[in-house]
Each structure stands twice: as structure tokens, then as C-alpha cells.
Amino acid sequence: MTLTSVVIIGAGQAGFQVAASLRQGGFAGKISLVGDEPGLPYQRPPLSKAYLLGKIKAENLLFRPAAFFDEQQIDLIHDKAVLIDRQNQRVVLESEKALEYDHLVLATGAHNRALSIPGEHLEGVFGIKTLADADALAPRAKAARNVVVIGCGFIGLEFAAVAAAQEASVQVIDRGERLMARAISPQMSELFLKAHESWGVKFHFSQAVDQIIGENGKVTGVEKADGEVLPADLVVYGIGVIPNINLATEAGLEIENGIKVDAHLLTNDPHISAIGDVACFPCIHNQGEHTRIESVPNAMDQARSVSARLLGKAAPFISTPWFWTDQGNLKLQIVGLSTGYDSTVTLGSMETDQFSVLCFRRDQLVAVESCNRPGDHLAGKKLLSRPPELTPREARKPDFDLKAWEVAHRS
Ligand SMILES: Cc1cc2nc3c(=O)[nH]c(=O)nc-3n(C[C@H](O)[C@H](O)[C@H](O)COP(=O)(O)OP(=O)(O)OC[C@H]3O[C@@H](n4cnc5c(N)ncnc54)[C@H](O)[C@@H]3O)c2cc1C
Numbered sequence: 001m002t003l004t005s006v007v008i009i010g011a012g013q014a015g016f017q018v019a020a021s022l023r024q025g026g027f028a029g030k031i032s033l034v035g036d037e038p039g040l041p042y043q044r045p046p047l048s049k050a051y052l053l054g055k056i057k058a059e060n061l062l063f064r065p066a067a068f069f070d071e072q073q074i075d076l077i078h079d080k081a082v083l084i085d086r087q088n089q090r091v092v093l094e095s096e097k098a099l100e101y102d103h104l105v106l107a108t109g110a111h112n113r114a115l116s117i118p119g120e121h122l123e124g125v126f127g128i129k130t131l132a133d134a135d136a137l138a139p140r141a142k143a144a145r146n147v148v149v150i151g152c153g154f155i156g157l158e159f160a161a162v163a164a165a166q167e168a169s170v171q172v173i174d175r176g177e178r179l180m181a182r183a184i185s186p187q188m189s190e191l192f193l194k195a196h197e198s199w200g201v202k203f204h205f206s207q208a209v210d211q212i213i214g215e216n217g218k219v220t221g222v223e224k225a226d227g228e229v230l231p232a233d234l235v236v237y238g239i240g241v242i243p244n245i246n247l248a249t250e251a252g253l254e255i256e257n258g259i260k261v262d263a264h265l266l267t268n269d270p271h272i273s274a275i276g277d278v279a280c281f282p283c284i285h286n287q288g289e290h291t292r293i294e295s296v297p298n299a300m301d302q303a304r305s306v307s308a309r310l311l312g313k314a315a316p317f318i319s320t321p322w323f324w325t326d327q328g329n330l331k332l333q334i335v336g337l338s339t340g341y342d343s344t345v346t347l348g349s350m351e352t353d354q355f356s357v358l359c360f361r362r363d364q365l366v367a368v369e370s371c372n373r374p375g376d377h378l379a380g381k382k383l384l385s386r387p388p389e390l391t392p393r394e395a396r397k398p399d400f401d402l403k404a405w406e407v408a409h410r411s
Helices: 013-024 066-071 131-143 154-165 186-198 246-250 296-310 374-384 402-408
Strands: 005-009 030-035 074-078 081-085 090-093 098-100 103-106 110-112 146-150 169-173 202-204 209-215 218-224 229-231 234-237 241-243 272-274 279-282 290-292 322-327 330-336 343-349 354-361 364-371
Touching: 005 013, 005 098, 013 030, 013 074, 013 296, 066 074, 081 246, 131 154, 131 234, 146 154, 146 218, 146 229, 154 169, 154 186, 154 234, 154 322, 186 202, 186 322, 186 330, 186 354, 186 364, 218 234, 330 374, 354 374, 364 374, 374 402
Parallel strands: 005 030, 005 103, 030 074, 103 272, 146 169, 146 234, 169 202
Antiparallel strands: 081 090, 090 098, 110 241, 209 218, 218 229, 279 290, 322 330, 330 364, 343 354, 354 364
């Protein structure tokens, strides 16, 4: 059947990309891009980094200027989708307007996990998800003297680095035992711990937060489970996200840690795809297990894959996952998924902040983490995009160079 109308719910990284790729690929039908945030679609990564430091202006966050949407005839609708009527292939919006679709793409992303403790709604307590959040936070971050960050994942630590650069006293609390524990090896955590400590950041590991304390509605401190109160005029939390599945659940789509899709990113309804942070897909880099990945490259690659399928070039989604984070002078790039690795080989030196960790599972390379070594990241990407043949024994040889090895073994 020829497609004449595609409706995309969610005008973030994945939703915007699928609309743009459809047009770029020659799709001549109607494209409706529905987003519940104000303004034009924008990129989120700088919100917890350069944008807060004032190094990037709001207009530089936009994927494309307003004229692009007119030129490409992408109907950007500022509204909220409230119902998917699968039987009649239409989406109902909050304004009660209805959009009919031949194909529907769900790109609804995720929302921040709430703290769920007393005091979480005090003035001066922030999560960072949207441009509006960052705009509200930026002046507070500049003025803050005592900052407490709850959660030491990517976003919490990016913010800790920003606050330390603005000369606040910064303390980070986390339930876990080390930095970014869900995503990186202990060796790389160690490098980031030392760097943050050198910027003056203090860490409280294996600690829960009992409550946020305030006076006259404003935050004044954070009480840990051991009773210690850390003074705070600003609290920022980053304790993970929850996929936005309500619409899909109510429509009876299959859910499994997000919207469950097949290898082609199709839901259990052949007229509906799901992509980006909300989609849980069979990942060949995670032994085929259903996996949800929260990253820009994943959102973009999945958007391109769905647009290619809608344009008649169907292929399973097999892109190699990769991630990055910028904290102070450290750029960490991760390619592959390091879940379940059983040995590591390190390259470079922690002292110079140029350091890589190669992660192996049963002698197979599964991930490359590199800090300030972009050559290792690129070589890792190439190695992991084909059946990996690098073994730990090879990588442990004196003077081993990942980039040179990749070039020498390229087929
Ligand atoms: C502060 C911050 C920093 C980040 N830094 C990095 C980084 O350095 N590197 C990296 O790879 N990734 C980073 N990420 C993650 C990255 O931004 C996400 O993985 C990516 O945006 C996912 O794209 P998405 O389209 O799935 O979701 P989103 O970009 O979140 O877009 C989803 C959109 O759908 C909208 N929506 C939801 N429900 C509805 C509805 N019913 N009707 C209409 N609209 C709806 C939402 O409001 C939102 O605008 C960061 C994220 C944040 C918040």
C-alpha cells in the first residue's frame, strides 16, 4: 500500500529526524509532527553542559530554523496526543483535533524519574529535561553557593562539573559505590572521580537521601539517611528516566521496559513504529535481548531506519550503540554495551586524562570506553560494527595501538 500520511508523536531528537529523513528520502505525502513542548524542535545534550555555562545560545540548540518546516512541508503541531484510535488509524490531540495516519511513529521519549521524598517540590530543586528546565536553572546555577547533586549518572555529573566551574561548593550523593556505575567500568569511574575531586566536588557514595529541607518554601539543605544535613541553596537531581508509554499502553500496544518493538522497530501493530528513548528493541549488541537505549545516536539511527522502511527499503535495525558525556576537560565516548563483560584491557594513562578501557566478554570485544582518545573511539566503532576479532591477549601486547590494529585488520 502506498503511504500518503505519516503522523509522528513527539517532536524531539527521534521525531524530528524521522520527519526530516522521510522528506530527504523523497516521501511526498503528508507529515504531521506533534510535539507538546513550545517552540521549534531542539537538541537536549547541551542543556546540562555548554548551554548552562552560557557557551551556546538557545537558537543554536535548534535542529533547523522555522523556514525549514515550511519548505519541507512538515506540519509541526504544538499539541499533546491524548489517544490513539488504532481501529480507525487516527490520533486524537488535546485540542480535540484528530489526525489520520497510514503510519504512526511513536517518539515520545522519557521523563525524569521523580525523587519521591519530602521536600522535592521546594523552590530551588531541579531536574533537567527540557529547555524550559535549563532556562529556569541557569541563573540559579550562576548564583548558587552550595549545590547538592542527587545521582551521579551522566546528567548529575555534567551538572556537577558546570557548578564547580562556576565556583560553587558541590556535593554529590548517590546510592551506588562509584560514578556512572550503570554505564562504565570501575577504572573509568576512578578517572572521573579523581577529576571531579580535583575540581573541588565532594562525593557521598552508598547513601540514600531522606528529605530535602527548606525554609519559607525554599531549599536550604539535603538530609541523608545517616542524619547528616548538607547545606544547599540549589539541588539538582538526575536519577534516571521513565519511558513515556501511557499512550501506547492505553492503545493496547505491547510494553516491555518501554514500547516493545521487533527488529524492524515495529510495534505489535503493523501500522505503528516506536523509536528513540521510548522504544525497547532486540539489540544484537546485547545478545539479542530487548534493550532500551537513551542516547542521541540511537534516536537518530532508529529514525533513519524507520524512514528507510517507510520508503520501501526495509532492513533490521543493527546500529552499534554509542554514547558520550562532556565533564570539564574530559570527553568520554563509549561504543558498544559493556553489560556482562568479564575482562578489561586499559590503554593510555589516567595521569594525562587520555585513557581507554576495552571490555571483553568471553574474549570478544563488547565495548570501548575512551576518555580524550577520539582515535580509540573511532577504531572501536569500526571494530564493533563487524564481528569483533580482537582478543584481550592481542590487546595486552606491549605498545598495542587500537587504531593501528583496526587499520591493519580491516577487511
Ligand atoms: C539534559 C540532557 C542531556 C543529555 N545529554 C546527552 C548526551 O550528551 N549524549 C547523548 O547521546 N544523549 C544525551 N541525552 C539524551 C538524549 O537527549 C535523548 O536520548 C534523546 O533526546 C532521545 O530522543 P527522543 O526523540 O526519543 O526523546 P526526546 O528528545 O525526549 O523527545 C520526546 C518528545 O516527545 C514529547 N512528547 C511526549 N509525549 C507526547 C505526547 N503525548 N504528545 C506530544 N508530544 C509528546 C516530549 O515532550 C518530547 O519533546 C541528554 C538528555 C538530557 C535531558
